Amino acid sequence: MKPLLHIALKSAWNRRLTLGLTLLAITLSVTLLLSVERIRQAARDGFAQSVSGADLIVGARGSPLQLVLYAVFNVGEASNNVGWQSYQAIAADPAVAWSVPLALGDSHRGFPVLGTTPAYFDHYRYGERQPLRFTAGQPFNGLFDAVIGAEVAAKLGYQLGESITLSHGSGPLPGLAHADKPFTVVGILAPTGTPVDRRVHVSLAAIEAIHLDWQGGAPIPGVAIPADMVSKFDLQPKTITAFLLGLHQRSAVFRLQRKIADYRGEPLLAVLPGVALDQLWQTVGVVEKALLGISWLVFAVGLAGLAAVMLASLNERRRELAVLRSVGAGPRHIVFLLVLESLFVTLLGVALSLAVVSVAAWLGGPWLAARFGLSTLPLAVSPGELRLLAGIFAASLLVSLWPAWRAYRLSLADGLIPRL
């Protein structure tokens, strides 16, 4: 088979234009396949790590999925709130290392407002347990201080010191603004690629303060409490929407989860964020599967192109094959020659795409991670990717057998003298 290697290379070089275009098609389709696979992995990991520091998310009893949706992604609303007493009772459990209360419900120009405590900035983790970082300013301190996420700052063009007003509910309905109590931006967070980027963070007391003269979701007619008077009121919240818990020891998580489920004060629910996020991914994962499916189709198109080029070239190569037979090549040599050529093109295509994907991950990975909340794109080939590459290799081997078989038939029929 050794003499054929030299001939195969020369022959391929002789048809370098068509084979080059085929190589391009294969490279692009394999690059697409590999990128989708890597981004899919990274998106999944990133998604599952939207909250990575907390051991439990606690809210009113209901669907675990709904709890994750509103507490982590600010999507939908809580069916019920959690009493402040319940929060304090559970946060005081000896197994609990830290707790972060979350109060949702207001918004600022479409971005959700989150009432919380400064502990949020210390304990919130995302991705590979990365803490939140400030690009400017610091956590809120005063009553009407606000810390905004990176996307809020970028979209609305806010700097430190900007004065903003919050609206009640999730939409900017006129007349339902807390215009009388403006906030000052004192901190801007670095991009995380998680829902944190879209949040406006204020203190729990501030949430309480802007709702002092409200009742049942609307301002109380004839009552207006000016901003400088609110500090005379008790700003201890009565309810919150949900809270995050961090434990001293992870092993205590199931015991505490049961304990919260059995809490007598009110019906509560505690979920493990990783598990719930994984479940949620199952439901949105259809998109990911569709993408992968489309990539396979594109790869199939690439392979079909390869087969078409190989088959089309056979007619002009009949004389070449007959010459090879006359100097002693058998039909198996002819098959080998064609399979070798297809495999060479596919392997080169795969190698090129691996290079493209790796360079892209290396150059664009950090940006993608920050922008879209992907976990860091892997540079090395994962076991899943190896399986994918094996699949690609097997598929191209299978496809290359078709022109090879046709060449085999042709060379048997032509013998030493092709009848053209």
Add this chain to the structure above:
Amino acid sequence: MSTPALLVRDLEFRWPGDDSFCLRLPNLAVNRKNSLFLYGPSGCGKSTLLNLIGGVLVPQAGHIELLDQPFSQLSASRRDAFRADHLGFIFQQFNLIPYLSVLDNVLLPCRFSAQRAKRVGEPEAEARRLLAALDLDPALLGRPAAELSVGQQQRVAAARALIGQPEILIADEPTSALDAERQAAFVELLLSEARRAGSAVVFVSHDLRLATHFDHSLALAP
């Protein structure tokens, strides 16, 4: 002492599914180092016979012996190997692989047959010697075969057929693409190199004027 290089007995071949054509050859023998002119007008089954002698086809009846070996009874891959080791072919045209250089084309048999490579010793030097003996400009050696004229290509094909001293040389109308005065010169060159290599020659042509150059001649029945 003179054993046959090629022996055909009671040969019968018919394409499967086609009863209209049947090649019959009761007796054909070519001794070693001899040359035979085989007169074959077109349509007489010439290329079928060459495919049979080359071992690409097998006869339904009768047998072909090459160098005392029951050639047509060997397995397909043994026949391929035998062809590589002991046979040289020149065809009417399109003998060369167009993208390989002249030198690489001549060296092809040595790549497929270790025996021929061994017999030559220095394949590249022998290729250069053969090409020079066949009157090919040494400046053409590195050129792709596709750039050569038909006459030059036929001489390269002759060098390729003869390299490694195969016992049998089969030439299928190698001169039909050449003009008349060059045909005789080509045949003479071919035969003298074949004598030097010790090859038996089977030369198939429809041009009876060339028959005088050969030891024997025979007409294929139409």
